[in-house]
Amino acid sequence: MLPKAIIAIAALAFSPANALWPIPQKISTGDSVLFIDQAVRVTYNGVPIIPIGYNPPASSNFDSRQIVQGAVSRAFQNIFSTNYVPWKLHPRNSNFEPKVAPQNRIQSISIQQTGKDTSKTFKPRAGDVDESYSLTISKNGQVNISAKSSTGVLHALETFSQLFYKHSAGPFYYTTQAPVSITDAPKYPHRGIMLDLARNYQTIDDIKRTIDAMSWNKLNRLHLHITDSQSWPLVIPALPKLSQAGAYHPSLVYTPADLAGIFQYGINRGVEVITEIDMPGHIGVIELAYSDLIVAYEEMPYQYYCAEPPCGAFSINNTKVYSFLDTLFDDLLPRVAPYSAYFHTGGDELNANDSMLDSHIKSNETSVLQPLLQKFINFAHSKVRAAGLSPFVWEEMVTTWNLTLGSDTVVQSWLGGDAVKNLAESGHKVIDTDYNFYVSLYFENRDIM
Ligand SMILES: *[C@@H]1O[C@H](CO)[C@@H](O)[C@H](O)[C@H]1NC(C)=O
Numbered sequence: 001m002l003p004k005a006i007i008a009i010a011a012l013a014f015s016p017a018n019a020l021w022p023i024p025q026k027i028s029t030g031d032s033v034l035f036i037d038q039a040v041r042v043t044y045n046g047v048p049i050i051p052i053g054y055n056p057p058a059s060s061n062f063d064s065r066q067i068v069q070g071a072v073s074r075a076f077q078n079i080f081s082t083n084y085v086p087w088k089l090h091p092r093n094s095n096f097e098p099k100v101a102p103q104n105r106i107q108s109i110s111i112q113q114t115g116k117d118t119s120k121t122f123k124p125r126a127g128d129v130d131e132s133y134s135l136t137i138s139k140n141g142q143v144n145i146s147a148k149s150s151t152g153v154l155h156a157l158e159t160f161s162q163l164f165y166k167h168s169a170g171p172f173y174y175t176t177q178a179p180v181s182i183t184d185a186p187k188y189p190h191r192g193i194m195l196d197l198a199r200n201y202q203t204i205d206d207i208k209r210t211i212d213a214m215s216w217n218k219l220n221r222l223h224l225h226i227t228d229s230q231s232w233p234l235v236i237p238a239l240p241k242l243s244q245a246g247a248y249h250p251s252l253v254y255t256p257a258d259l260a261g262i263f264q265y266g267i268n269r270g271v272e273v274i275t276e277i278d279m280p281g282h283i284g285v286i287e288l289a290y291s292d293l294i295v296a297y298e299e300m301p302y303q304y305y306c307a308e309p310p311c312g313a314f315s316i317n318n319t320k321v322y323s324f325l326d327t328l329f330d331d332l333l334p335r336v337a338p339y340s341a342y343f344h345t346g347g348d349e350l351n352a353n354d355s356m357l358d359s360h361i362k363s364n365e366t367s368v369l370q371p372l373l374q375k376f377i378n379f380a381h382s383k384v385r386a387a388g389l390s391p392f393v394w395e396e397m398v399t400t401w402n403l404t405l406g407s408d409t410v411v412q413s414w415l416g417g418d419a420v421k422n423l424a425e426s427g428h429k430v431i432d433t434d435y436n437f438y439v440s441l442y443f444e445n446r447d448i449m
């Protein structure tokens, strides 16, 4: 008799390493080995697809076949180029790899899209797209993918590529889990992250790299906090001084072509980009370009005027701010609307004291400021809607200022506590971006150092 511990280790050594992420809703796997090679035939709705080296053309017209073809190419790249031998998923010195037997191989990959994509598929509001998919691999190597939307197909191909590993004996790629049957769908329609590009400029390549990682994890919304009091990297051709004076350096900017490229790159990977111009606080940097629009820029002690220096807010009872917003939105929103259903007007951490210094207001009283703010948001959101977009705001617009917002508006909660529950119960669409999770991680890291 073998001691129990040895039996347990032996069982571990032969159990398949399952590295699918996120874990599919329903999965069943077997223990047969199938190899895959680059000659495998792939069809999409019955028509063959070129699986290698395809990149969809840069365009604002999105085509389901081009999107799927790009995704098949990336799945092949994952399997054949950037794959790994899964040493780390097995006990040391265990003999986990199958015998190389390329005759047992994936015969063909049949992708069936059962619904038609619409323009909403490529710039959806939450819930517009059915992202579900099913994926089966039969024991004899027939792969069937079925999804209602091309977005579901992208997720299926991502899952498919994660089933395969590289063999240490050479250029062989295999799964040990056939037959496979997976049905999957996301739990939440909005699964996103935010990049703070105003405080920390990131290169276009790094933003695209982030979108890649999001697509591997089946995340579908990238929120770009693209301006703030620290810097204004966004080039607005109708207001060139904004980025000329406001960027950290003339090279640290996002041109209209850069922005379009980010949107397109995202859509090809199932990631919708949401652009934010934070206002009326968090916008002091405009002082450097158009000084008569801003109050409390670099005001000290900063704690009385903002959460993080340099301070600065729009002078919200100043008609010049309204004409500025007209020009800004008329330039920017038509460049966002082909690619996104949303535009974020910010609204966090507005400090009432800023308006004390405003010659057009000279008050920090809620009863004075609230109607001005309501008028300001009504104006901004009417511009957003006129461009065919739905507004996003940070939670304080409701929780601190009690503004009345259109039912299309999405409220993004970040302060934790009961806000998500309260906002949802009062009928708002809510995104939970609880900052406590990030902050607790930060403190843990610092504690370790
Ligand atoms: C896979 O799809 C083909 C044709 O699309 C069909 O004939 C076959 O039954 C499917 N196999 C499985 C296991 O679903």
Ligand SMILES: *[C@@H]1O[C@H](CO)[C@@H](O)[C@H](O)[C@H]1NC(C)=O
Pocket: 303, 304, 305, 351, 352, 353
């Ligand atoms: C506003 O400024 C006063 C000092 O003038 C300070 O006591 C108060 O805390 C400030 N309010 C906020 C919200 O920072």
Ligand SMILES: *[C@@H]1O[C@H](CO)[C@@H](O)[C@H](O)[C@H]1NC(C)=O
Pocket: 317, 360, 361, 362, 368
């Ligand atoms: C806002 O500006 C208008 C026009 O300049 C003025 O009549 C009004 O008193 C201002 N409101 C406040 C609260 O200062």
Ligand SMILES: *[C@@H]1O[C@H](CO)[C@@H](O)[C@H](O)[C@H]1NC(C)=O
Pocket: 352, 353, 364, 365
């Ligand atoms: C308004 O200003 C007064 C006087 O500086 C200050 O005591 C009060 O805390 C301020 N209120 C707010 C909401 O900041």
Ligand SMILES: *[C@@H]1O[C@H](CO)[C@@H](O)[C@H](O)[C@H]1NC(C)=O
Pocket: 402, 404
């Ligand atoms: C918020 O606004 C609503 C509608 O305008 C009003 O009924 C309610 O009393 C306000 N609540 C507070 C706390 O100001």
